[in-house]
Amino acid sequence: MHVNDMNFTAIDWILNVDLEALGEEHLAQAKRALLDTLGVAAGASRTSLAKHAERYVVSQHGGNRPLLFSTATASASGVALHGAWMIDALDAHDGQVLTKGHCGVALVPGIMALPEAEKLSGRELLGLLVMGYEVATRAGIALHASACDYHTSGAWNAIGVAAVAARLLRLDRQRLHEALGIAEFYAPRSQMMRCIDHPTMVKDGSGWGAQAGIAAALLAQDGFTGAPAITVAGSDVAQHWQDLGSRWYLHEQYFKAYPVCRWAQPATEAVLELAHDGQDLADIERITITTFHAAKRLHVVRPTTTEQAQYSLPWSVACALGFGTIDVHAVTDALDDPGIQALAERVEIIESERFNALFPAERWAQVTLEMRDGSRHSSREHEARGNPHNPLSDDELTRKFHALATPAIGRTHAEDLHGLIMTLESHSARQLLERL
Helix, strand or coil: EEECCCCCHHHHHHHHCCCCCCCEEEEEEEEHHHHHHHHHHHHHHCCCCHHHHHHHHHHHHHCCECCCCCCCCHHHHHHHHHHHHHHCCCCCCECCCCEEECCHHHHHHHHHHCCCHHEEEEHHHHHEEEEHHHHHHHHHHHHHHCCCCCCCCHHHHHHHHHHHHHHCCCCCCCHHHHHHHHHHHCCCEEHHHHHHHHHCCCCCCHHHHHHHHHHHHHHCCCCCCCCCCHHHHHHHHHCCCCCCCCCCHHHCECCCCCCCHHHHHHHHHHHHHCCCCCCCHEEEEEEEEEECCHHHHCCCCCCCCHHHHHHHHHHHHHHHHHHHCCCEEEEEEEECCCCHHHHHHCCEECCHHHHHHHCCCCEEEEEEEECCCCEEEEEECCCCCCCCCCCCCHHHHHHHHHHHHHHHCCCCHHHHHHHHHHHHHEEEEEHHHHCC
């Protein structure tokens, strides 16, 4: 691979894009992304992982920057680490199919970590978020196109965080170049499928990615130098950066309907089709899921932790059948539910080569219920809802936000935060930050 000293397309765009001149359609989508991510953050603030994250950054990353949805403080890198860790604790945040991962989980706490964010107008903050999605998504696509393994989101969303932090710090061209290189070099090249096979609190690596992005910008500001970011400056990935400002990946993100791995959601939609037909759960002998290989790896049948539940296809399907949906209760407080456990134990997963060929751009599943009387009921083939071509409506995203945020921060706070986010272009970034 030949590496240029700089990718001028990316460097120039990051430095010069007018954050206040972005179109209304971009600002509207940025508000949807911000609302969704902060709703997940609020809901996740009650998880065990969030408590571990807070204790760690308070003790090891001391500083005066406020943590998301907490009265505690830490350094800027600690705020980014804590916020992304916390959002990642509840697998309900947005993503993008070609990155096989997530941007907003790192970008939102990354932007809010630095005191310079408080000087922005609300419109500038939304514009900065738009910029971050464009950089992070391309970095993720470039990494997957050039690396031999499937890395977690932290491996590439660190570059998006470094870009927005560099813009906040007003770094010059050379220091921005160094910041991107430092972020890529220090970002966690953690192997995603290890966490799929053994679900734990390490999740998708975004905490470490957000921390690396903030640290990279601060180090570059001080004159620290880094190796070139090959996912930005490599000649073999140049095509992924040439359409900056013309193709907007912000509008190619998906929003989740349920707080479980995206790969489990096509099967969830398929089984909900059959659940709506009024099948008696006690009469189900077997639940056969036909899907793609990565979804089959979500194999835990009887989860004992919320991390296992969020990465379990059998549990997701069982909850959809038993509860009629998958909510936070299903992946936190319902793990001892004997009815859901019994349904999960009846799940059989079959891999489809046709569905494999469509992955990752498309994720499909089909479900067949085999009843005790010998009858079979088969669903249509389903994708998850919330993609650009089958989006969640604004009303659905609002209901999701309140379902996640209200139990954690109270109805008044949630309603105030929702109203502020949806009119943020008329307010200052400081007004938003003071309400988190």
